[in-house]
Amino acid sequence: MRKLLSSYEGIVGSAVLGQLRQLGEKLAGASIVHVNSTREGGGVAEILDWMVPLMNDAGLSASWEVIHGEPRFFEITKAFHNGLQGHTVPLTMKDWKIYEDVNEKNFERLRPALEEANFVVIHDPQPAGLLKLCDRRKGKWIWRAHIDISRPFRPVWKGLRPFVEKYDASIFSMAEFAQLLPHPQFLVPPSIDPLSEKNRELEPSEIEAVRTEFGLDPSRPLIVQVSRFDRFKDPVGVIAAYRLVRKVAPVQLVLAGGGATDDPEGKAVLEDVQEAAGNDPDIHVLLLPSGAHRTINALQRLADVIVQKSTREGFGLTVTEGMWKGKPVVGGDTGGIRLQVVNHHTGFLVNTPEGAAHRIRYFLHNRNRIDEMGSIAREVVRENFLLTRHLRDYLTLMLVMAKDPRERLLKV
Numbered sequence: 267m268r269k270l271l272s273s274y275e276g277i278v279g280s281a282v283l284g285q286l287r288q289l290g291e292k293l294a295g296a297s298i299v300h301v302n303s304t305r306e307g308g309g310v311a312e313i314l315d316w317m318v319p320l321m322n323d324a325g326l327s328a329s330w331e332v333i334h335g336e337p338r339f340f341e342i343t344k345a346f347h348n349g350l351q352g353h354t355v356p357l358t359m360k361d362w363k364i365y366e367d368v369n370e371k372n373f374e375r376l377r378p379a380l381e382e383a384n385f386v387v388i389h390d391p392q393p394a395g396l397l398k399l400c401d402r403r404k405g406k407w408i409w410r411a412h413i414d415i416s417r418p419f420r421p422v423w424k425g426l427r428p429f430v431e432k433y434d435a436s437i438f439s440m441a442e443f444a445q446l447l448p449h450p451q452f453l454v455p456p457s458i459d460p461l462s463e464k465n466r467e468l469e470p471s472e473i474e475a476v477r478t479e480f481g482l483d484p485s486r487p488l489i490v491q492v493s494r495f496d497r498f499k500d501p502v503g504v505i506a507a508y509r510l511v512r513k514v515a516p517v518q519l520v521l522a523g524g525g526a527t528d529d530p531e532g533k534a535v536l537e538d539v540q541e542a543a544g545n546d547p548d549i550h551v552l553l554l555p556s557g558a559h560r561t562i563n564a565l566q567r568l569a570d571v572i573v574q575k576s577t578r579e580g581f582g583l584t585v586t587e588g589m590w591k592g593k594p595v596v597g598g599d600t601g602g603i604r605l606q607v608v609n610h611h612t613g614f615l616v617n618t619p620e621g622a623a624h625r626i627r628y629f630l631h632n633r634n635r636i637d638e639m640g641s642i643a644r645e646v647v648r649e650n651f652l653l654t655r656h657l658r659d660y661l662t663l664m665l666v667m668a669k670d671p672r673e674r675l676l677k678v
Contacts, residue, residue, distance in 0.1 A: 269319040269459075271654075277460050278654045286654060289661040290324030296664065297327040297405075298385040301376070303343070303392035305332050306556040307524060308494060309456060309583040310389050310412055313656070316459040320657055331379065333372040333393045339364060341530050346391040349422030350415040351498060351578040362425055369395030385664055387437075394429045406667045410437040412456070413580040414601040415445065435667060439581045439602050452663050455605055456581045457656035458590060458647070463559035465590055468567065476564035480550055482518060487630055490520045490569035492562050492587070495535040495553075498578045499523075500598065502542045503619045505549060507575065510623035512548075515630050522552040522565055566591050570636065571629050575622050579603050586651045589613075589643035594636060596625045606651065612643035 271283050300318060302310050314330050321328035335343075342361045349355040373380070373396050380386055380396065384405040388394055390412055397407050409430050415423065415438075423445070430436065435450045444451050458465055482488060489508060493499040501521050508519040521539060536553060543549040554561060566572060572588035574597045581602030588595050589612060597603040599615035607613040614625040629636050 269316055269323065271320060271323050273461055274652075274654055277648070278652060282654050282658075286324055286658055286661065289658065289665065290326065292665055293661060294325040295327060296384040297382065298329075298387065298664070299376075299379050299383045300328070300330045300387045300389065301333065301380075301393045301396065302330075302389035303333050303335075303340075307529070309581065312459075312462075312464075312583065313456055314389075316462065316653055317657065317660070320653065321660075324657070324661065329379065331376055333368070333376075333396075335368040335372075335392075337530060339368045340392075343392045344530055346422055346426065347413060348498075349419040350391065350413055350426070352417045352419060354419055355422060357422065357425065366395055369393065370399060372396065373399040385667075388433070391426055394426065397432055398429060406434040406664075408435045408437060408663075408667075409433040410454075411443065411580075412439065414443055414578045416440075416442045416601070418445075435663075437663070440605060443580075443601075450667075452659075454656065454659045454663070455602065455651065456583060456586075457651045457653045458583055458586045459653050460590060464563050465587055466563070468560065468563055472560070473564045473567050476561055477568055480520070480552065480565075482520070482550070482568065486548075487515065487517045487570040488520065488568055489517055489571050489573055489626060490522065490565050491573040491575065492522045492566065492584045493574065493576075494523050494529060495532045495539060496529065497531070497535055498576055500575045500577050501535070501539045503577075504573055504575050504622070505539070505542045506619035507573070507622035507626065508549065510620065511626050511630070514627060517626075517630070518548045518550070520550045520552060520565055520569075522550075522554055522562060524554045524556055524558070562587075563591075566593065569593060571596060571626050573622060573626070574598065574603060575616065575619075576600055576603060582606065586647055589640075589651075590647045592637075592640040592644045594629065594639035594643055596622050596629075606646070608642075608646070612639055612646050 300314050304311050318328045318330045345355040380400050381402050386407045387410050389410045431447050437452045437454050438444050439455050491504050511517050543551050566588050572593045572595045574582050574585045576598040579601035585595050585606045595607050595613035597607040599617050607615055609615050616622045
């Protein structure tokens with residue numbers, strides 16, 4: 267179904283949509299190509315799924331391309347991801363050669379679109395090598411980093427920086443993530459689509475059907491974390507926190523998530539989580555298919571407490587999703603979670619399983635605070651983390667980067 271800006275008027279108001287239409291008129295006909303490494307799984311794909319149609323509805327000519335590669339390529343770029351988030355990772359000259367070769371093969375396929383576009387937005391490290399190959403480009407190229415690279419493993423950043431520094435601009439989610447680069451840097455936090463299957467209102471019967479499907483006891487509190495099975499999401503730490511809470515309250519835990527085609531570590535992390543869960547019937551480890559958005563929606567609405575105990579986090583859309591559903595979040599005190607979880611107002615920031623357990627127990631013993639803080643959390647999302655703000659930031663950024671803002675960008 268085509269996504270239209272007018273669908274969001276009841277949520278954000280006509281003035282917000284009017285502003286977007288005005289920005290779109292100034293960019294009418296400009297072409298923009300987004301490139302990432304997966305069509306499904308993870309926050310980047312979710313964002314592009316709504317952003318490209320809405321850019322088109324605003325008057326631009328927007329498209330979305332995905333690079334392809336063999337499993338070894340994605341193992342290497344996963345090592346990039348881990349290294350940029352601070353882990354020590356071994357990378358060889360051969361690994362960097364494979365990275366460049368895969369980017370070159372993809373460039374040959376994508377060349378016509380990339381050379382002619384007024385704007386190209388390259389998402390994360392996987393396709394960052396494409397710019398080096400495009401010596402006939404006509405438009406502006408922007409590198410969009412979605413991950414926390416505030417304290418990278420230096421050899422990885424040293425290897426990636428020569429590819430990134432040649433971009434016309436870069437985008438980060440927070441000022442703390444920005445790096446020393448010879449071009450303008452912009453701060454654009456991610457956002458959610460409130461009308462997506464994952465965030466729209468659900469009938470009570472559908473929510474209860476999900477409770478029944480997974481054997482969740484309606485008489486006992488439910489803790490939920492939704493995320494990819496990734497070590498930085500610390501699902502094993504969540505299990506440790508659950509066990510501490512369980513000593514004083516009869517709770518249940520759901521760890522729900524899926525994989526992404528560009529994340530080869532997911533299977534190993536899932537196995538670690540299943541081993542940590544053991545035979546506890548009240549720990550529900552759910553590997554969901556990529557299209558299980560309504561199931562995730564229902565699980566978040568069933569939750570008494572939503573947790574996102576990441577140890578590093580570029581942003582954390584699952585935090586935003588939980589807050590939009592009127593739930594306070596117990597989140598890791600890191601990265602983009604700090605943008606969303608205002609300590610003691612929209613949830614609590616924690617650093618350890620013990621800290622997470624303490625805050626979960628607080629909510630279970632002070633049930634009125636769940637509703638009070640959840641109400642504040644929903645309004646924080648409405649004001650800051652919905653797709654209309656995100657789209658406005660992108661349109662404004664493109665206008666700023668135009669060679670001559672007085673001319674239509676189609677002529678750039």
